[in-house]
Amino acid sequence: DADVTQTxxxxxxxxxxxxxxxxxxxxxxxxxxxYRQDPxxxxxxxxxxxxxxxxxxxxxxxxxxxSRQAQAKFSLSLESAIPxxxxxxxxxxxxxxxxxxxxxxxGDGTRLSIL
Amino acid sequence: GxxxxxxxxxxxxxxxxxxTINCTYTATGYPSLFWYVxxxxxxxxxxxxxxxxxxxxxxxxxxxxxxxxxxxxxxxKGSVQVSDSAVYxxxxxxPPGNTGKLIFGQGxxxxxxx
Numbered sequence: 173d174a175d176v177t178q179t180x181x182x183x184x185x186x187x188x189x190x191x192x193x194x195x196x197x198x199x200x201x202x203x204x205x206x207y208r209q210d211p212x213x214x215x216x217x218x219x220x221x222x223x224x225x226x227x228x229x230x231x232x233x234x235x236x237x238x239s240r241q242a243q244a245k246f247s248l249s250l251e252s253a254i255p256x257x258x259x260x261x262x263x264x265x266x267x268x269x270x271x272x273x274x275x276x277x278x279g280d281g282t283r284l285s286i287l
Numbered sequence: 288g289x290x291x292x293x294x295x296x297x298x299x300x301x302x303x304x305x306x307t308i309n310c311t312y313t314a315t316g317y318p319s320l321f322w323y324v325x326x327x328x329x330x331x332x333x334x335x336x337x338x339x340x341x342x343x344x345x346x347x348x349x350x351x352x353x354x355x356x357x358x359x360x361x362x363x364k365g366s367v368q369v370s371d372s373a374v375y376x377x378x379x380x381x382p383p384g385n386t387g388k389l390i391f392g393q394g395x396x397x398x399x400x401x
């Protein structure tokens with residue numbers, strides 16, 4: 173089983189719909205992240221969470237919200253989807269650890285298309 | 288602001304050719320630097336990292352050296368294989384503290400032909 177699991181893997185929906193993307197992890201990591209990937213732009217950080225009670229905006233949080241339901245679960249919501257939110261979305265986790273630069277571990281992504 | 292710039296792709300090579308993918312960065316302070324690889328249909332995986340100037344990260348035949356004087360972290364491999372075909376991302380992580388936030392370059396697609 174994958175350490176970082178994203179559901180769904182693919183989603184097609186219409187403008188104005190509410191959408192939730194879910195992420196769960198079995199790595200026991202405190203930190204979780206949501207990114208979106210667009211061609212030619214790399215990955216951009218939407219939100220991140222250092223523990224259940226610590227949630228922070230990333231560089232492109234407008235139009236998105238998140239919920240950290242438990243240490244292992246971090247969901248991303250689009251309250252009213254718009255076409256320019258069509259992208260590939262990744263969840264990632266990292267350990268706090270003693271190394272100040274722990275690597276991030278990524279899920280396989282959710283491909284979201286908004287018509 | 289802080290940023291990472293990679294050479295544009297796609298980069299197309301024949302098997303056993305030498306690979307270089309250029310990466311330069313702009314950052315305040317002293318970042319840690321990473322290369323991630325994304326195989327088709329998968330998420331990103333850490334390939335290698337370097338946390339201070341002159342450090343060399345290496346893994347699976349890939350190498351990159353943290354060059355503070357040129358603010359660069361170029362990825363190299365002496366002999367590529369078809370299985371190395373993927374998208375490669377350069378990224379930096381900023382101090383202070385242990386935030387773990389990453390800033391990514393735009394990615395470079397590598398295609399290796401038999």
